Every structure is written in structure tokens, then in C-alpha cells.
Amino acid sequence: MIKVGINGYGTIGKRVADAVALQPDMEVVGVAKTRPNFEAETAVEKGYPLYAAIEERLPRFEEAGIEVAGGVEELVEAADVVVDACPSGIGAENKAMYEAYDTPALYQGGESADLVDVSFNARANYSEAADADHVRVVSCNTTGLSRLLAPLQETYGVKKARVTLVRRGGDPGQTGRGPINDILPNPVTLPSHHGPDVNTIFPDLNIDTLGMKVPATLMHTHSVNVQLEEVPTAEAVRDLLAGESRLFLVPERFDIDGAGKLKEYAMDRGRPRGDIWENCVWEESVSVEDDDLYLFQAIHQESDVVPENVDAVRAVLGAADADESIERTNDALGVGL
Numbered sequence: 001m002i003k004v005g006i007n008g009y010g011t012i013g014k015r016v017a018d019a020v021a022l023q024p025d026m027e028v029v030g031v032a033k034t035r036p037n038f039e040a041e042t043a044v045e046k047g048y049p050l051y052a053a054i055e056e057r058l059p060r061f062e063e064a065g066i067e068v069a070g071g072v073e074e075l076v077e078a079a080d081v082v083v084d085a086c087p088s089g090i091g092a093e094n095k096a097m098y099e100a101y102d103t104p105a106l107y108q109g110g111e112s113a114d115l116v117d118v119s120f121n122a123r124a125n126y127s128e129a130a131d132a133d134h135v136r137v138v139s140c141n142t143t144g145l146s147r148l149l150a151p152l153q154e155t156y157g158v159k160k161a162r163v164t165l166v167r168r169g170g171d172p173g174q175t176g177r178g179p180i181n182d183i184l185p186n187p188v189t190l191p192s193h194h195g196p197d198v199n200t201i202f203p204d205l206n207i208d209t210l211g212m213k214v215p216a217t218l219m220h221t222h223s224v225n226v227q228l229e230e231v232p233t234a235e236a237v238r239d240l241l242a243g244e245s246r247l248f249l250v251p252e253r254f255d256i257d258g259a260g261k262l263k264e265y266a267m268d269r270g271r272p273r274g275d276i277w278e279n280c281v282w283e284e285s286v287s288v289e290d291d292d293l294y295l296f297q298a299i300h301q302e303s304d305v306v307p308e309n310v311d312a313v314r315a316v317l318g319a320a321d322a323d324e325s326i327e328r329t330n331d332a333l334g335v336g337l
């Protein structure tokens with residue numbers, strides 16, 4: 001069994017912990033947090049050993065009556081690999097600790113690409129993470145773009161991709177974020193970080209990205225235009241995308257018009273926390289005009305990187321090849337809507 005430690009048990013970390021616990025070849029050796037809040041209590045109830053991410057705060061957990069297994073360094077020592085799901089920038093501060101214990105670390109998209117040996121997406125570049133000590137699972141939006149662009153690039157060739165990302169203002173639990181009554185170009189200058197981030201996975205791909213932020217919490221939405229080298233029919237593109245295990249082509253007959261109904265569908269399907277691990281591509285939006293492909297896709301920011309983190313665990317340890325790992329992860333989680 002691969003021993004996985006999770007440092008940072010918030011939006012991403014708690015989902016990764018639950019996904020790891022479902023894998024037949026992995027176990028959660030512990031999770032780390034800084035505060036004894038509701039998530040700390042839930043972690044203990046789920047049976048995950050809880051470690052104090054800031055060791056001096058250990059007494060706070062004891063005062064709150066929450067059992068703590070130790071300080072985070074003990075977790076790092078006990079783990080075969082650590083998933084760092086701390087807030088942006090904290091992963092960089094933690095790097096020296098992972099190196100001191102010779103424990104490979106997986107970081108999240110809020111960290112800089114320069115921090116790591118490899119930026120990772122299971123569909124696009126799984127094998128590049130083999131034996132790496134520091135790997136970054138790219139951000140939710142970059143993950144969504146990589147999953148979409150990989151089959152298009154392989155099958156037709158991409159001349160140029162242009163994407164406008166309409167980003168949610170914050171996650172549902174992030175009550176202090178916004179905007180609450182505005183639409184913001186964000187960033188106002190080109191490119192948003194997503195284009196350069198896609199290039200950490202596909203170095204030669206020609207891509208421009210623009211970002212906006214809107215008063216929504218449920219999902220991000222991408223307006224995508226990809227100019228292709230070879231021109232397929234829209235039907236052929238739909239078939240290609242339908243064959244990808246982490247792309248969900250939203251059928252017209254479902255009458256799903258946005259993120260609200262997508263989340264409702266996920267909850268109806270019994271998804272934990274209403275999570276949607278797949279890109280949601282509106283089937284009837286897939287259109288080809290001359291050599292331009294157009295489509296809309298929605299990305300569930302809280303969960304699309306979760307299967308990618310699970311695959312990255314196997315990738316760094318050489319525990320499976322890409323196809324085996326993706327299939328194992330998908331089966332254990334129930335990926336596929």
C-alpha cells in the first residue's frame with residue numbers, strides 16, 4: 001500500500017484524502033491542518049490521523065478536544081509521498097521540509113511552475129513525473145484545458161487555441177470573496193496565467209487566454225476556440241471527446257443549461273459533495289466553422305484536480321503506467337457521468 005500524507009486539508013486536500021482512501025493500492029497516513037475547525041473534527045471522524053501543520057499550535061487542537069497524532073514533520077516522515085494542498089505559496093515554504101525527509105511532494109496549481117521538476121496532467125504528460133521529487137498538479141482551469149487539448153492536438157494538430165475563462169468569484173465556502181455585483185476582467189492584461197500554464201504541459205502549443213471573474217461560486221465556464229491543422233466534422237470531434245474518460249459531453253436531451261443544473265445532476269447521481277471530476281462539454285456547442293472549432297465547457301474547480309492528484313501519486317512512484325492509473329482511479333472514484 002502506498003502511504004499518502006496530505007498537508008493542507010481544505011477544499012482540495014479533503015477531497016484528495018477521500019479519493020486516496022478509496023484507492024485499492026493507497027492509504028491515508030494522515031492529514032495536516034493549522035486550525036481545529038469543523039474540517040479537523042470531520043477528518044478525525046473519518047479516521048484520518050490528524051497532524052498539526054504548525055507544530056506550536058498543537059495545544060489548540062488539544063484544547064478543542066480534537067485528538068492530534070503529532071506535528072506535520074512526523075506525517076512527512078511516515079509518508080511515501082505527500083500531497084501539499086496548502087494555500088498558494090505555502091507549498092513553496094514547505095519544500096525544504098519535504099526535501100529534509102526525502103519525501104516526494106505533489107503541489108497544487110497555486111504554486112509557481114518554477115518550484116517543481118514537472119507540471120502534471122495525467123492525460124497529457126503522466127510519464128514525465130516518473131521519479132520526480134517535486135510535481136505540480138496544474139490548476140483546475142489548466143487541468144480542464146489540458147484534458148481537452150490533448151486529444152485535439154494528437155488527432156488534428158492545433159494551430160492556435162484562444163480561450164476566455166469565465167471564473168467563479170470564490171468557492172461556496174469562501175464567504176469573503178467576490179465580486180458580489182460586478183463582472184471583472186481578471187487579470188485585465190493578457191494573458192491570464194492559464195495560457196503560460198498550459199505551456200508547462202504542452203511547451204509548443206500556441207494559446208492565448210483571457211480571464212474574467214463573475215459573481216458565482218459553482219463552476220468556471222470556458223468559451224473555447226481552437227484552430228485545427230486538419231479539419232474534422234463537428235460530429236467527429238464529438239465522437240473523439242466522448243471517448244475521453246474525463247470529459248463528459250452534456251447531452252442536449254438533459255436540458256442542462258448551466259452550472260446549477262450540472263451540480264444538481266451530480267448530486268442526483270450521488271456524487272460526494274456534488275463533485276464533478278470531469279470537464280463538462282456542452283455537446284451541441286461543439287461546432288466547426290472553416291478550420292475553427294468552438295465549444296463551451298464547465299469546470300468544477302473544487303474537484304477536477306482530485307483524480308489528477310491520485311494519478312500523480314502513482315506516477316512519481318512508478319506504481320503504474322498512465323492508462324492503468326487513470327483506469328484504477330476512475331474505477332475507484334466512479335468517474336464517468
Ligand SMILES: NC(=O)C1=CN([C@@H]2O[C@H](COP(=O)(O)OP(=O)(O)OC[C@H]3O[C@@H](n4cnc5c(N)ncnc54)[C@H](OP(=O)(O)O)[C@@H]3O)[C@@H](O)[C@H]2O)C=CC1
Pocket residue numbers: 007008009010011012013032033034035036037053054085086087088089090108109110111138139140171301302305
Ligand atoms: N479551491 C479551488 O478552487 C482550487 C484550488 N487549487 C489550489 O489548491 C491549493 C489549495 O487550495 P484550497 O484547497 O482551495 O485552499 P483551502 O484554503 O481551502 O485549504 C488550505 C488548507 O491548508 C491548510 N493550511 C493553511 N496554512 C497552512 C500552513 N501554513 N501549513 C499547512 N497547512 C496550512 C488550511 O488549514 P486551516 O484551515 O486549518 O488553516 C487548509 O486545510 C492552492 O494552491 C490552490 O490554488 C487548485 C484547484 C482548484
Ligand SMILES: O=C(OP(=O)(O)O)[C@H](O)COP(=O)(O)O
Pocket residue numbers: 109110139140141142167169301
Ligand atoms: O485553480 C483555480 O483556478 P485557476 O485555474 O483560475 O487558477 C482555482 O479555482 C483557484 O482559483 P483562485 O486562485 O481564484 O482561488
